Amino acid sequence: MATAVRDLIDASRDTLRAQFRRDVLTGLSQPRKAIPARWFYDHRGSELFEEITRLPEYYPTRTETGILMAHATRIGRMVGSKHHVVVEFGAGSATKTPLLLDAIWTAAYVPIDISGEFLSESCEALATRYPDLPIYPVEADFSLPATLPAEVASHPRLGFFPGSTIGNMEPMAAADLLRSMRRTLGAGSLLLIGFDRIKGEAELVCAYDDAQGVTAAFNLNLAARINSELGGTIPLDALAHRAVWNDERARIEMHIAAKRPIEFDVCGRRFAMAADETIHTENSHKYDPRSADTLLLAGGWEPVQGFGDADDKFMVILARAIGDEQTA
Numbered sequence: 001m002a003t004a005v006r007d008l009i010d011a012s013r014d015t016l017r018a019q020f021r022r023d024v025l026t027g028l029s030q031p032r033k034a035i036p037a038r039w040f041y042d043h044r045g046s047e048l049f050e051e052i053t054r055l056p057e058y059y060p061t062r063t064e065t066g067i068l069m070a071h072a073t074r075i076g077r078m079v080g081s082k083h084h085v086v087v088e089f090g091a092g093s094a095t096k097t098p099l100l101l102d103a104i105w106t107a108a109y110v111p112i113d114i115s116g117e118f119l120s121e122s123c124e125a126l127a128t129r130y131p132d133l134p135i136y137p138v139e140a141d142f143s144l145p146a147t148l149p150a151e152v153a154s155h156p157r158l159g160f161f162p163g164s165t166i167g168n169m170e171p172m173a174a175a176d177l178l179r180s181m182r183r184t185l186g187a188g189s190l191l192l193i194g195f196d197r198i199k200g201e202a203e204l205v206c207a208y209d210d211a212q213g214v215t216a217a218f219n220l221n222l223a224a225r226i227n228s229e230l231g232g233t234i235p236l237d238a239l240a241h242r243a244v245w246n247d248e249r250a251r252i253e254m255h256i257a258a259k260r261p262i263e264f265d266v267c268g269r270r271f272a273m274a275a276d277e278t279i280h281t282e283n284s285h286k287y288d289p290r291s292a293d294t295l296l297l298a299g300g301w302e303p304v305q306g307f308g309d310a311d312d313k314f315m316v317i318l319a320r321a322i323g324d325e326q327t328a
Helices: 002-008 013-029 043-052 059-079 097-101 116-129 171-185 201-208 214-230 289-298
Strands: 084-089 106-113 157-161 190-196 239-246 251-258 262-266 269-273 278-285 301-308 314-321
Touching (some): 013 262, 059 097, 059 301, 097 106, 097 116, 157 171, 214 278
Parallel strands (some): 084 106
Antiparallel strands (some): 262 269, 301 314
16 A cells, blocks of 8 residues: 555656746845745745644644544534545645544545655555555655546545644635635535634744744744755854734734844845845735635635634644636
């Protein structure tokens, strides 16, 4: 099974490398430099994120896990008795996935992730735990519509998008992503999605700027990846991690800041940053129940049921695709 999983990691890596190069060069050329957060997740970035999820300051993972554990049986009843294909967007290590797979009738599992090596490792672990479950990994950028394996075409689909990753996108882009997921999953599909809730600034900033510096390493690893994969000469010792709360937009922002004036090359092109200038690397928008429902509706999904924790830190929503595929 392990060999089969590796064989299913297709040749899309060249496409992803080209997208990475384009996004980095475009982002560094802007007056306000910015690089999409999806490029955090090379193998090292994925490892660092898994470390982040275990930090005492980082509440989302343990809170969402608790919600899924508490409500898995109810979610299973709401999904129904048909065998569904579980399609996980941005699967990563798939640590929460067994909570869902154990709760529903599952025909197959299709994880989609941008880090092929990390995807292969997590699929091998799941294949050991579920030896009779067909697993069809897809290495791709989940923000774009994906073609699912032909083997799952006859089954209803349940999309799984935990972790409040939807919050990494501007609201309009988040709605576009939800519509893209709608096209990938098709008519009659369901979506189980996590949203981080709005809360106090101090708690939010600590979650993205932990005392051990793991989040800083995760953020700065993007610059190391640019140097490694794109021939960059960014002086890593001149960079600092910065996390700030933007109350007007209800989001945490992560930046890579230059501690001094620097110049560097990427793919043979010259760039410069002034002291204290930043590269905006991530947004993490926070939601209340009304704004989460509004976003889902804008993306072609009708909220069915929300599930939360006692402290109102996080919420998981089960939604149903609206209308037929032509109107998504």
